[in-house]
Amino acid sequence: MGDVSSYEHTVILFAAFGSLFTGYSAAIIVATVGQPSWYRSLNLESDTTAPGYSHTTTIIGAANGVFFAGGTLGCILGGWLGDKLGRVNGFRVAATVGIIGAAIQTGAANQAMYLVGRVITGLAAGQTMVAMPTYFSEVSPPKSRGLMAGAHGSGINVGYAIAGWVGFGCFFESTSSFGWRFPNAVLALWGLCLLAGSFFVPESPRWLVSKGQDEKALKILCKLHHDPADVEDQFAHRELRFIKSQLEVDLTLITQHGQWQLFTMPTYRRRSILGFVLMMGGQNIGVLVINNYNTLLYESLGLSNMQALVVGAAYNTWAAFANMGGATVSDRLGRRKALLIGYAGCVVMFIIATGLIAKFSQNSSRTYAAAAVTFLFLYVFFYGAFIDVNQYIVATEIFPTHLRSQGSSYSLAAFFLTDVLWVDLAATAQATIGWKYYLVFLSLGIVHLIHLWFKLPETSGLALEEIDTLFGKDQIATADEELGDKAVTIEEEHDP
Template sequence: MGAGAVTTAGGSGNEAFAHLMDPNRKWYNNRRLIALHGWIVLLLITSSINGFDGSILNSFQSLQVWNDYFGTPAGGRLGLLNAIQNIGSLAGYPFAPYLSDGLGRRPTIWIGSAIMLVAVVLQSAAQNWGMFIGARFLIGFGLTFAVNSAPLLVTEIAYPKYRASLTSLYNALWYSGNIIATWSTFGTQHINNNWAWRIPSILQGIVPVLQFLLMFFAPESPRWLISKGKDEQALQTLAYYHADGNDQDPLVQFEFQEIKSAIDFDREISANVGWKSLIATPGNRRRIIIIVAIAFFSQWSGNGLVSYYLKVVLESIGITSATIQILISGILAIWNLFWAVAASFCVERFGRRPLFLTSAFGMLLAFVFQTVCTARYNIAPTGASAHAVIAFIFIFYAFYDLAFTPLIVSYTVEILPYSLRAKGFNVFNFTVSVALIFNQYVNPIALSHIGWKYYIVYCCWLAAECTFLWFMIVETKNLSLEETAALFDGEGASTNLHNATREVRHEDFDEKASDSAYTGNNDLKA
């Protein structure tokens, strides 16, 4: 959180808020912040489950024993296998935001982990096609609850200085699951029985086990607590993790009052925060248009070809060895993690808009060259053309990871006000699943019928993405969760929230700030 609409004389809200943070309080030299970041890691690795599950079938397709056991799925049957997890996610979406807003962030994650544990057992012990498909449906169903709440809890409990980077890290860690899935399968590929795929399936249960055992020891969202009238508990949570337990700390008081004022203001202007609220105002409509668009773009930028059908893509350029296919996939996963994590720590330095635009235009160029090189290989097969295709796949993903890995989740949750955050993020996840299901069904069929010419469709789509992002993405650099209201809802919303928080007197903050060690470092950004 940062300095919402409240301002002090002589500076913006951000400057005032930065003034209240202790410049000596770093995450690595404060045991409370170390503990907080430990809990945040437990939340961030929810994305690892998603990455593991999204990658495991790509590796299984290269295992002969898996293909023998399940009859070498292809075409629509292969599409169903890849899509069934997202179909399971769709089944969970109607319930996820109500659990997240009703029961709380922590219980919702715990419920999702419990469901996924059951699914992992079923998948690891699968005896037939139906049992395997059912397990994957259940994984998607449980994952919906976890991924709906985990990033919300990260952004709502993070220390203000680190919020943007930590929330961006959430989706970046998708690739950590990708790495485990790919390299575990690379290690088991020489096992000449079904343990070659059962062992990686078992590893998928590591994160759900940790969350199942530890989740209720983690802090609950102060915003959720305040929304349920548990103000004292929210204040103590903020104080414990953000100010060494001092509930009179000016930073804690500032955060507490701004959250409380923003939530009270939301209640006053919108007694009904149901689904219609997502499109009830011009500001909310713009939010939803952006959210739906970047959700589609995250799956429809050509990345789905490599993420789910790398085997088919590599075979189209003459690479048929299962070992080489899995090796390329494993190296690509490490490459992606590097770029995604690096980008996560640059979101406040460079801003969201420059990263989105650089990512989109870079992907367009890389995919055009990948298409040209694939066409050349199909006309006159050469090793140089094949190697060029692989190189441009890596270049494409470097650009993709600048924005469409770290920012799609963090940008979505930060532009939504608290009252709509769970529902709006649920719309984002729903859209991703719909886009994935379409991709997973259509891609293998299109590749089998028109081959590399299908890449041209994505070249055109990427050009459309660049145009949309140029006109629609709003910069939110160095703004708090509450402060973005002025960007989407107009200055009137900012003024009204300012008036709602006037009870927090500026002189009180100035007095507390001068009496404490938290003075004068306006270079710190919320």
């Protein structure tokens, strides 16, 4: 069962539109602030030397800040919707909200309207940020969960890359607002694709079991994990029994420990802290500040506006390929080793890049600028191939089924909460202290590397229910023994 079936490929393809929406919605601000017509449309000063530019930096910071503030709320809402309405219905709500936000953002007639659109698209992005990795992990077999759940990070990076190239293509239409409105309108297209795709993907079998719909869950498991060598779908039947027996134990714990066991029980509290800090780390290392302000960063290195857009688009395309490559080796390399390699590589590359940027600020040598850009590309390779792929997988797979939506929503909210701080400060920080701003991320990257070294267990290759043992919870075998004849009855009821 290590290979991914053709049906699983189809599920990944349709569901990945949600990940693409997440990435594109976050990245489109990069192309937007690189378009001269955006400043004219919203009555903003585009000249960095003009007195009114301080207001412009405030609006750019706010456009990022309100997006991620909306994303934080969207993460929490997405977790709740995923539990109440189901994973697929959660997609539909997120897609609808995203289409509305994209329409407002595209048609913005003033600064306030644009910021309102950014809040709403952020809300949708937060929902998809939680919904997609949760769904991918729940429909994946253990041996290929890294590849399938890694599609979330890959989709986000593809969204960034597409946003970069669409923005570059529209740069040449700088005489009208089409140059910035069309790239924002494309966001609605991804929302429509996600909405349409939600009618072609199955509900999560684990969510169905939690609602007592075992027969429907079994049919989906058989279809998802069918193998010609397993004509009676024994793997699917065994997985259903595994899911159901673990869920019964978990529901017993809800009765004993209440709805807040995510924070009151040591085994779940450890997971919550790990997930929260892991997602904070992915942003504390500075990647989104570079992504969301790379046009301004490259301009500060002496590139023209058009050159900055090209390099920014190439940067995100390179990251997308790195991410896809990382997804293919995630299961073989293992989550722990990949994340440690990623953090170590990012810290080293960022140290060198920051030093080169500092040198450039002193003598404006194009040699230093070219070298700095090269090491930033190496930096994002380590991030895309080793961190971005695996952080979403770990942040969802460490939680049990009955707490997965809730736990992953809190963990992924850390992603947006952290970015509210960093991207809101970035425009002002880069305008005032320049390269010294990056020293903060270097220090935090080292701290997170040390934390993961001591606290991150290896989760690859294990069934979701088996991961409990890594956090001090009883093995599933114990649960099967406690259920005894009940587990056997489940097997007999569903055997062909």
